[in-house]
Amino acid sequence: MPSLRALQSSSTVYQGRIWDVVSDTFSLAPGTEPLTRDYIAHPGAVAVVVLNDKSQVLLLRQYRHPVQMDLWEIPAGLLDVEGEDFVAGAARELAEEADLEAADWHVLADFFNSPGSSSEAIRIYLARTISWIPEAERHVRTDEEAEIQFRWVDLDDAAAAVLEGRIHNPSAVVGILAAQSAARDGFAALRDARAPWPAHPSQRGR
Secondary structure, three states, X not given: OOOOOEEEEEEEEEEOOOOEEEEEEEEOOOOOOOEEEEEEEOOOEEEEEEEOOXXXXXXXXXXXXXXXXXXXXXXXXXXXXXXOOXXXXXXXXXXXXXXXXXXXXXXXXXEEOOOOOEOOEEEEEEEEEEEEOOHHHOOOOOHHHHHOEXXXXXXXXXXXHXXXXXXXXXXXXXXXXXXXXXXXXXXXXXXXXXXXXXXXXXXXXX
């Protein structure tokens, strides 16, 4: 559950194309000196571990300019469509980035990407029973996404790549290791795809 502290003021100090930087002044407890913290106000994101019937996970190789590297990732994207259902957002990203749709969805893990500097919350789904979207209906990828390369990798091999330091994207790291762990009981302990997500920015304080 959120641990709300007394907020004295909040202002946007930088407005960007995708996210803003906010400055909050708050108190940890009544009578204590106020603190000021700047952070990225983020709409949240979803990511998808896609497993086929051979227990292979889909990895995407994409250029990420802030780190100036091509990274192996899983399909993912911002929850930047107003009022969009979280699962619908994940399905949209899966279609746009990988030309796939899935009939079977579960929640794998929820995490904060960088809680000391960003409000971003990420939910990772497991998607199975997949099928290709007809070519005529596929999303046209542009910019960095136009360079995406695809690879199906055995789940255990992908987990080994994480532990060997060959996969660096945080959603991929968390998602792959969570999927490997969940596979031990045949994914029986996973949450429903529409399980509550109180950590998402739109749900905090409710």
